[in-house]
Amino acid sequence: MSALLDLDFYSAGDVRSVPIVVEIVDESLEPAIRPAVVTPETGLTTVLPLGRYLITARLPSGKVLQTSLVLTDSQRTRVTLNIHDLAGEETTERPTMLSRDIESNLSARPVDESVDGSAWVRLWEAGPGGWYVEDFNGMEEVHSSRLVLYKLNPHNERAMLQFGGHSHPWTFSAIPSGYQTDAAFGFDGEGNLIVSLITPVDTAEALLSYMTTNAVTSGQALLDQTLKTIYHLDPLVSIIAGLYLLRLNRLDDFRDLVIPRGFEGSLSVDASILRAWQNIHAGRTMGRAGNDFFRLAADELLRAVGNGLPVYTESLVILTDGLALFSGERDDNVYPREVLRTSQRVYENYLASADRHSAILTFRAASPTSPTQSAKYGFPYGRQKQNPWFPEFSALGIPPIGLESTADSTRRRRGSRQGPGKGQDIASPFDFVRQSPINPERAYEVYEEALSLRSRDPEKAEHLLREAVHQGSLPSLLELASLIKDRNPPEAENLLRSGVEAGSAEAMSDLGMLVVDQDPLEAEWLFRRAARAGDLIGMNNLAVLIIRKDATEALRLLEIAAAGGLAKALENLEKVTRLGLQRGHHENH
Amino acid sequence: MTLSTYSGGPGPRVHALIIGIGGYDHLIGGNSKTLPNVIDYGYLTQLSSPPRSAIAIADTLRDLSDDFRVPLGTVDLLISVSPQDPDPSGKGEKYDAATSSVIRKAFDAWWARCDSDPDNVAILYIGGHGVEGRRHVVLASDFGSSESQPWLDAFDIETTCKAFASNRAETQVLLIDTCREITPAMAESPDAVPLPLRNVGLHQTNHCRYSLRVFSTQRSSQAYGPRFAPSHFAAALIIGLRGGAASKNDGKWWITTGKMAERMSLLMEVAGADRVRQQPDTAASESCRLLEMRGIPKAKLKLSCEPEEAALEALLEYHKHGLPSLRRPEPSVEPWTIEVEPGHCITSAIFTGSRFQSMHRELWVEPPLTRERISVI
Numbered sequence: 001m002s003a004l005l006d007l008d009f010y011s012a013g014d015v016r017s018v019p020i021v022v023e024i025v026d027e028s029l030e031p032a033i034r035p036a037v038v039t040p041e042t043g044l045t046t047v048l049p050l051g052r053y054l055i056t057a058r059l060p061s062g063k064v065l066q067t068s069l070v071l072t073d074s075q076r077t078r079v080t081l082n083i084h085d086l087a088g089e090e091t092t093e094r095p096t097m098l099s100r101d102i103e104s105n106l107s108a109r110p111v112d113e114s115v116d117g118s119a120w121v122r123l124w125e126a127g128p129g130g131w132y133v134e135d136f137n138g139m140e141e142v143h144s145s146r147l148v149l150y151k152l153n154p155h156n157e158r159a160m161l162q163f164g165g166h167s168h169p170w171t172f173s174a175i176p177s178g179y180q181t182d183a184a185f186g187f188d189g190e191g192n193l194i195v196s197l198i199t200p201v202d203t204a205e206a207l208l209s210y211m212t213t214n215a216v217t218s219g220q221a222l223l224d225q226t227l228k229t230i231y232h233l234d235p236l237v238s239i240i241a242g243l244y245l246l247r248l249n250r251l252d253d254f255r256d257l258v259i260p261r262g263f264e265g266s267l268s269v270d271a272s273i274l275r276a277w278q279n280i281h282a283g284r285t286m287g288r289a290g291n292d293f294f295r296l297a298a299d300e301l302l303r304a305v306g307n308g309l310p311v312y313t314e315s316l317v318i319l320t321d322g323l324a325l326f327s328g329e330r331d332d333n334v335y336p337r338e339v340l341r342t343s344q345r346v347y348e349n350y351l352a353s354a355d356r357h358s359a360i361l362t363f364r365a366a367s368p369t370s371p372t373q374s375a376k377y378g379f380p381y382g383r384q385k386q387n388p389w390f391p392e393f394s395a396l397g398i399p400p401i402g403l404e405s406t407a408d409s410t411r412r413r414r415g416s417r418q419g420p421g422k423g424q425d426i427a428s429p430f431d432f433v434r435q436s437p438i439n440p441e442r443a444y445e446v447y448e449e450a451l452s453l454r455s456r457d458p459e460k461a462e463h464l465l466r467e468a469v470h471q472g473s474l475p476s477l478l479e480l481a482s483l484i485k486d487r488n489p490p491e492a493e494n495l496l497r498s499g500v501e502a503g504s505a506e507a508m509s510d511l512g513m514l515v516v517d518q519d520p521l522e523a524e525w526l527f528r529r530a531a532r533a534g535d536l537i538g539m540n541n542l543a544v545l546i547i548r549k550d551a552t553e554a555l556r557l558l559e560i561a562a563a564g565g566l567a568k569a570l571e572n573l574e575k576v577t578r579l580g581l582q583r584g585h586h587e588n589h
Numbered sequence: 590m591t592l593s594t595y596s597g598g599p600g601p602r603v604h605a606l607i608i609g610i611g612g613y614d615h616l617i618g619g620n621s622k623t624l625p626n627v628i629d630y631g632y633l634t635q636l637s638s639p640p641r642s643a644i645a646i647a648d649t650l651r652d653l654s655d656d657f658r659v660p661l662g663t664v665d666l667l668i669s670v671s672p673q674d675p676d677p678s679g680k681g682e683k684y685d686a687a688t689s690s691v692i693r694k695a696f697d698a699w700w701a702r703c704d705s706d707p708d709n710v711a712i713l714y715i716g717g718h719g720v721e722g723r724r725h726v727v728l729a730s731d732f733g734s735s736e737s738q739p740w741l742d743a744f745d746i747e748t749t750c751k752a753f754a755s756n757r758a759e760t761q762v763l764l765i766d767t768c769r770e771i772t773p774a775m776a777e778s779p780d781a782v783p784l785p786l787r788n789v790g791l792h793q794t795n796h797c798r799y800s801l802r803v804f805s806t807q808r809s810s811q812a813y814g815p816r817f818a819p820s821h822f823a824a825a826l827i828i829g830l831r832g833g834a835a836s837k838n839d840g841k842w843w844i845t846t847g848k849m850a851e852r853m854s855l856l857m858e859v860a861g862a863d864r865v866r867q868q869p870d871t872a873a874s875e876s877c878r879l880l881e882m883r884g885i886p887k888a889k890l891k892l893s894c895e896p897e898e899a900a901l902e903a904l905l906e907y908h909k910h911g912l913p914s915l916r917r918p919e920p921s922v923e924p925w926t927i928e929v930e931p932g933h934c935i936t937s938a939i940f941t942g943s944r945f946q947s948m949h950r951e952l953w954v955e956p957p958l959t960r961e962r963i964s965v966i
Contacts, residue, residue: 025837025953027932027933028931029955068953214850214851216847216850216873216875220875249795249797249874251795280791281795285794287792321751321789356807356808357807563628
């Protein structure tokens with residue numbers, strides 16, 4: 001005896017074509033059907049023997065919806081799974097279904113309470129000679145209690161989003177070209193910024209999520225289903241399917257996949273990388289006759305390099321792997337090995353600073369051309385360090401993925417002068433950033449002069465420092481706070497708080513010292529943030545504060561600070577070692 | 590090398606290379622002269638956990654030797670013991686130290702064994718010190734024997750894993766249990782990447798079809814383990830192999846690479862890892878069956894009440910059709926953890942007073958752990 005089961009979904013938002021993988025098991029967990037790909041629009045209708053079943057719907061974001069039922073007669077049984085309750089709001093259903101970050105980390109706390117002007121975002125676009133900060137022209141589509149969602153609309157096919165804040169490192173995220181992408185912003189339970197970029201192509205986003213969350217069964221079910229419509233694939237789906245097939249080592253399917261040539265901008269890089277790998281695998285199956293394919297592969301890799309950064313992290317990984325294959329030390333004329341070697345180094349730097357768990361390429365940097373493994377916090381403020389672009393890259397005449405030009409920096413400073421109120425430089429999804437009028441060159445001169453006068457004429461030095469602070473000089477602010485802290489502690493504290501707000505790790509450490517007696521908890525928080533930003537004094541001070549409750553962490557901090565050359569940390573390390581303080585019962589490898 | 594052969598002869602086999610590096614001669618607490626600038630390499634000390642992890646994993650493979658999809662062929666065990674834990678097996682066994690040259694030789698031999706048949710299953714486990722720069726690097730036990738070129742006695746495991754795809758064994762399980770922190774020395778000379786155990790070649794053919802590659806922790810993070818016991822990652826692998834990664838199909842229970850990948854985080858949690866500090870980094874391709882379980886695996890069920898304090902008055906019960914019911918002996922605010930058979934069951938929270946409402950909940954328990962909070966308001 002069997003019965004008909006109708007499974008449908010309840011949702012209030014526009015998620016009708018988002019793929020979902022459904023599994024049905026019996027009482028003993030034996031699968032009753034093969035994993036099925038459905039959408040909220042289609043639902044699922046199937047015939048099952050009478051009995052008790054568990055129905056599991058695995059959303060691409062990793063969230064699982066389950067319900068059980070008993071089929072007791074041969075009537076038709078209808079079961080509804082509620083997607084709406086999962087998201088809580090109609091407008092957030094799609095990101096909740098598709099984005100792992102949004103689904104698993106987003107705080108239930110109202111976003112406006114979490115924000116308090118503590119994060120910013122801006123748009124960069126590639127132009128002649130370099131990257132430029134552009135007007136943030138994203139349209140606010142949703143401002144729900146838990147997240148803010150913008151529709152990005154860059155003018156250029158090569159654009160990136162940059163975001164950061166007091167407790168979020170400055171980070172870049174690639175934007176897929178040719179698709180109106182949603183950028184969702186929210187905060188996790190600890191107040192950290194969460195950013196998720198989602199294109200309108202449901203199948204591509206679902207495949208990407210299953211791939212990055214290692215949902216092996218669901219991912220393969222959707223991939224198999226997708227490949228059945230191989231000739232009708234959206235170009236973006238073909239890119240994601242290509243990346244997934246390569247990850248799964250399904251090389252025959254990968255070779256048969258058509259990667260369209262019509263991409264412009266950032267996605268053209270991903271497409272070139274995939275075509276390069278199709279040629280590499282074709283070459284590998286041909287033995288010695290494969291050299292023509294290898295040459296085509298090298299050409300595609302060079303084309304990718306010429307167009308800059310890919311959109312997807314997986315693409316960057318296979319790009320560096322591909323470059324490594326062709327950039328051996330041999331000097332022959334078969335491939336331009338020097339160019340390939342240099343490119344490999346450049347892209348490895350991006351890879352080293354990238355968040356490998358983000359599907360879209362996301363890396364830490366102050367500008368698109370300067371990926372870094374260290375974290376920078378705070379707000380864009382005053383004299384941003386001009387990071388030299390890899391000189392060998394420009395010397396080789398490779399087209400720009402962002403040679404940072406003087407025009408670039410001038411323009412950025414000019415944008416800053418106009419201030420955020422005019423919407424030129426920085427837009428935050430939550431709050432416009434405060435920017436003071438600034439003259440960095442003047443501020444620096446005044447600061448230097450003040451330092452030279454500090455011991456001889458402290459009054460004049462103080463006057464000059466105040467002027468430099470007014471010009472936006474952060475070092476002067478720290479110096480001034482140090483000069484007046486005994487005479488005027490409240491003003492020193494205010495100054496340091498401004499420094500903290502601007503993201504200065506030194507200000508965090510200094511303010512921590514100032515408040516440690518009255519408020520050790522705030523001091524610990526400040527030292528922790530300073531330590532996270534790589535400040536050695538912050539690490540030492542945090543270690544001293546926490547040594548009784550977490551000796552392992554304290555020792556680790558002292559070791560890093562001592563290794564970094566902080567004498568006080570070395571002294572402290574020797575002291576605790578003499579005292580015989582041991583790490584906790586855990587050891588790390 | 591300590592190579593044990595279990596099932597010789599023709600046909601596909603499981604071939605395992607298990608390496609546990611706990612003793613480091615030239616790191617702090619080692620038997621020889623300490624590397625002078627050891628602080629630049631992360632102030633690394635001796636480790637008691639990796640040898641015990643390696644031994645526990647080798648023992649588990651031996652225990653399960655009859656259950657593998659193909660018979661267990663060989664287990665090659667390399668161990669460098671920590672001076673603080675000279676007898677990690679407790680049986681006075683002696684091992685060859687996992688120095689750079691011994692590891693390279695053992696790797697080549699293991700490669701050849703795995704390469705002999707496409708249906709072979711290749712298993713690699715490495716536990717020890719690791720650091721990360723451009724690539725993930727594992728330190729051999731003689732790391733630092735050359736003061737000027739310490740990286741000679743380390744190897745690039747990331748490239749090694751990629752190169753292994755060209756081995757003819759279609760099923761490849763690569764498990765790397767080391768820290769991945771970026772140390773000053775790696776930042777100082779990022780190009781000083783040690784050699785891999787095998788290079789990736791342009792002409793290499795990719796034979797790997799079913800791959801499971803797990804690093805025990807994320808990039809730039811640490812991996813942890815209790816002293817004088819297997820690491821959390823090793824414990825998680827063992828729990829997984831013994832049923833925690835089991836799923837039912839065709840009336841039998843199988844351990845598959847896919848379920849290992851999907852449940853790795855949960856397995857680590859069951860093994861005692863702190864999910865905030867240590868999250869595995871997993872990559873899996875198509876799933877395949879590794880082991881067939883002899884019986885029904887056990888799953889942990891953690892029952893509690895919502896609100897928590899209700900558990901102080903609740904009589905918690907577990908009922909499964911055809912089996913005797915279980916009842917919690919004493920109420921407690923802590924969750925009630927029991928080992929049960931996977932599948933459908935009924936859980937109950939029964940109250941004698943009127944403050945909370947007695948509830949019965951239908952539940953499907955899955956290995957390795959299922960949590961259930963019974964709402965009683």
